[in-house]
Amino acid sequence: MKFVDEATIDVAAGDGGNGCASFRHEKYKEFGGPDGGDGGRGGHVYALADASLNTLVDFRFTRRFEAHRGEHGKGSDMFGVKGDDIVLKMPVGTIIADAETGEVLHELLQPGEQVTIAKGGDGGFGNMHYKSSTNRAPRQKTPGWAGEKRTLKLELKVLADVGLLGMPNAGKSTLISAISNARPKIADYPFTTLHPNLGVVRVAAEKSFVVADVPGLIEGASEGAGLGHQFLRHLQRTRLLLHMVDVAPFDEGVDPVAQAKAIVAELKKFDQALYDKPRWLVLNKVDMLPADERAKRIQDVVKRLKYKGPVFEISALTREGCELLVQKVYQHIAKVHTDSLPPVDIDPRFVDTSKAP
């Protein structure tokens, strides 16, 4: 399942510096002539396709990017210094369009591809530029040209990296709301979620992944029980499944272990490849367990499930354990991601964005 991640940003290239009008004043030298230098060019704004990024979430935190202006020209033949350029790193596949007209300006297709998205203004001419045989003392100078300023809409079609799997009411939608920008409906009745929701999780600057919340799965789904199991196809291209289990079911008669086993059986019936994907156990609603029984109850669930992989104890409601889960998921995704990428040469000159505001 694809969804479109979007961001709108303002970019401003630097204005050019003004040209200077000045005359050479030196001892014993009369009529020294014009020596006003040109202004420096304003900084450009570039977009660079970076294969290690997979969402546009960073552009929702910083929305405005301005390159420096060029310096003004000075006397004694001094040209203004050009303004520094800035480079905005974007995921491969980003479509850059003019926000007002909708016109597509660029599509970043190759890792390392770099395009200019706002051109710095040229510096103005100093008066030394206007010197001629007929005008030996020109006073003309021109101001610098303005840098381009525009509002851009960025769009990226993203695929989910991680899928949430579990019984209705396990807390899948609560978790995606806690960790991502998605705000699906949450309620204490089963089958609240009828369609998959995708959310972008920002782990840190330039570190993010996409998570998919799907409807609840129940025993017999392969025969059409509940909402069936067709929606599981949305998880087929993910790299990791989080199996959410409610460890404190409201109904005392419900056994979390039996529920978890039923989910795994349904998964296998749907698709062997999905069943074979890495799957981590996420025990949710630990806030509902009495403190003195918590460790024992969790140990019991893990033991009876004969589960050997990573186990997380969380409360999607209070957010306990969610930060750790997010960090571990990101490490896993980033590793799979880089392992599957061909090596690319990115011109190191363009990688440093430390000067970006």
Ligand SMILES: Nc1nc2c(ncn2[C@@H]2O[C@H](COP(=O)(O)OP(=O)(O)OP(=O)(O)O)[C@@H](O)[C@H]2O)c(=O)[nH]1
């Ligand atoms: N106490 C507690 N309640 C939780 C927790 N996580 C979710 N809930 C509650 O459990 C109920 C179900 O949560 P949802 O997030 O809608 O569950 P879901 O897995 O998305 O359910 P479906 O969409 O029906 O499949 C809601 O009333 C939530 O407030 C938790 O960690 N602790």
Ligand SMILES: [Mg+2]
């Ligand atoms: Mg839900």
